[in-house]
Amino acid sequence: MAGTNLDLIEKILYHVEKPGRYVGGEHNQIVKDWSQPRTKWCLIFPDLYDIGQTNLGLAMLYQILNEREDILAERSFAPWTDMEQELRNHQITLFSLENKQPLSAFDILGFTLPYESIYTNVLNILDLAGIPLLAAERGSDYPLILAGGQACFNPEPMTDFFDAFVIGEGEEVVLEISSLYAASKAANQPKQTLLRQLAQIPGVYVPSFYDVSYNPDGTIAAIAPKEEGIPGWVTKRIVSVLPPHPRKFLVPNVEIVHDRMSIEIMRGCTRGCRFCHAGVVNRPVRQRDVDEIIPAIEDALESTGYEEVGLLSLSSSDHTQILEITRQVHEHFHDQKLAFSLPSLRIASFSIDLMRELKDLKPGGGFTLAPEAATERMRAVINKPLDDEVFFNTVREIFENGWRGIKLYYMIGLPTETMEDVEAILATAIKVQKIGRSILGNRVKIHLGIASLIPKPHTPFQWLPVESPDSIQQKLDFLKAGTRKAGIKMSYNIPDSTLLESWLSRGDRKLNRVILNAWKNGAKFDAWGERDNLRIWRQSFESAGIDPDFYSYRERSLAENLPWDHIDIGVKKEYLKRDYNWSLQGRTRPDCRGSCFTCGILEAFGDKRPAEGFGYWGCP
């Protein structure tokens, strides 16, 4: 195909909802001359533009790749169903936003997979691009198709579709991949040669070079390289120091979700909450200096005109300069009519001091607290210790400082959980409401958010089964009835989507067939929950001859080879086992900034650790 028929695209855009999603043209968009010889990347976020465009990872890679003269990077997203229908009706292949080029005309398609519920969208996008879905059916005349992002720490369910996965942080490795690709293309090498070289880049996983064998009970016997020279396991990539923050964010022309700019102040977390995937796969902790953060916010505001800024990290209170950051934010920006958000604060009065600095900037907004469990016993199990007294004192202080709304986040389906623990969630929410009313009267608003645990790969809970939907539903019903009576707003994850996420995140290579079936049977946008997708998924498991319960409801033995064992996140499996056992004993593990518990990060990456300067890691 020589290019996209622009006239035809314009015509179909009249017939779709929110056409601005598909046209690009944003302030700070980078449009390079397509006719120049360059390595051409298309970065694809396989969800709606409205969801994907503000993704910070996408913004970072877009900038890093486009900074290079010899590389062009454009964007594409999953079209909504109305647009998909128009594209199919008019036989238009899916195109990039910048030069409106068909995806098949690019050298490399880089998919971001931040969560699993968009796996079917990946297949749909490849199909809309006229590209064979299976990597084995694609020769050198098709783009190299890569995936990266948080979901790729278990790449196995999607190994049939991607040529390679980037495990871990992409900032450096994308340039290495690009150079290798350019050299290979110039030398006219076959695809197999390119893949073999890619497999040598640290952090790049080429699944076709691995054999997976199974035991009679369906568990994995071994995952082994097929040939000499292919590494036995793939260690994730990290950047030793966080690279300069992107500043020239694209400013969407249409209204999107989380329409604000994000500034990453810290990466990684030392807290060690046992349910937390992000906390374990993103180690070690790396901070940005306040002297870098403030100018980055200044520049980014100047180049975007945004009115809202999110300061991102997994645990804001743990940044060693956090008070200084909020103080300087206040000092620099208090007269600019901006709103700042600071997520993931610890439950302590210190957090109120931080929020007070930001609150003055723009009044309103609520305070979010995430104790995750309502009894001290359960909080020891998940390793998020918190004294009830500290919690309620913090709540009191929040109301005394004038915040009228508190959002409380809890999890259910945790190991060793009894109805008593669930009842405690309701009792706590009601007590918070009571404290609020005693200080501020009836104006207080309590919001209870309930998530059900999905024991994720690489976490200390990875061996656990998912709780059954019936049991989850029973607990939700109890909470729903109680909150309704008390006048507390409650939101929760639908048990169906929890189940789907558990299959896709905990699966092995057999899931590839199921995902393919599900897409063929019409599954897409699985996260939207509006469609009858779970029925499709159950049928797809059935026609593949695979029992979904094997992935969700089975407790795995500590001796079992897990599908993701060859993906090395730096944290050792032995460490996770020990932590799992501690959990069952109700034993907590302190924040590891104080003393090292040898999780494995320093062993794996110690040689990359900066000797001095602010880029030091959270490890002692």
Place this chain on the structure above:
Amino acid sequence: MNETPVRVRVTYAKGGNLRFIGHLDTQRMFERALRRSKLPLRYTQGFNKHLRINLASALPLGFTSVAEMLDFWMNEPLEPDLIRTRLTKSLPAEIKLLDVRLIENNLPSLQGSLIASEYEITFPDHLSAGQIENSLEELLRGESIPITRRGKSIDLKPMILDYIFTETEKNQPLLRIRMSSSASANARPDDLLEKMGLDPAECKVERTKLIFKE
């Protein structure tokens, strides 16, 4: 903030990809461009401060224009040329500034004084000038041209104020038409095209002029 507000009137063209950006999105795009421009912008007073900005008229999705207008306010006067330079730098490339001037504060609002718009419409190649003229004239011979918008019945006929058929430089048929654009009677060319039996997506519509009360 006691300074006398300075009112700025901007005339601009909107084309390319930005024709697919709707009215509210266009307004937000201008707000952000204004913030980027670092002009001494004036905000509304009160609890929720927001930028004072006022667009003349919503341009239907898909249309281009060479005649859009908006007002915004600043806290101190600056040379129009300087305002123009800063705004040009901060706007997406597909917005072209045509005119920037400081105007009297007591002038009526753009929305309040707009009465009509002029459009230029080109048609798909397979239609002859005669066919197009006939379909419009046939419509106008009727008592009324009823359309429904948001469940309400509206008569387009009295809102068609003037029209002329002519040709583009490439000798394609071109319709120049003036239609009501006031708050009480707002006619949309795409409604008319549909009544003429045409698919608005197949035509190209450009707004060429906004007409205000004297």
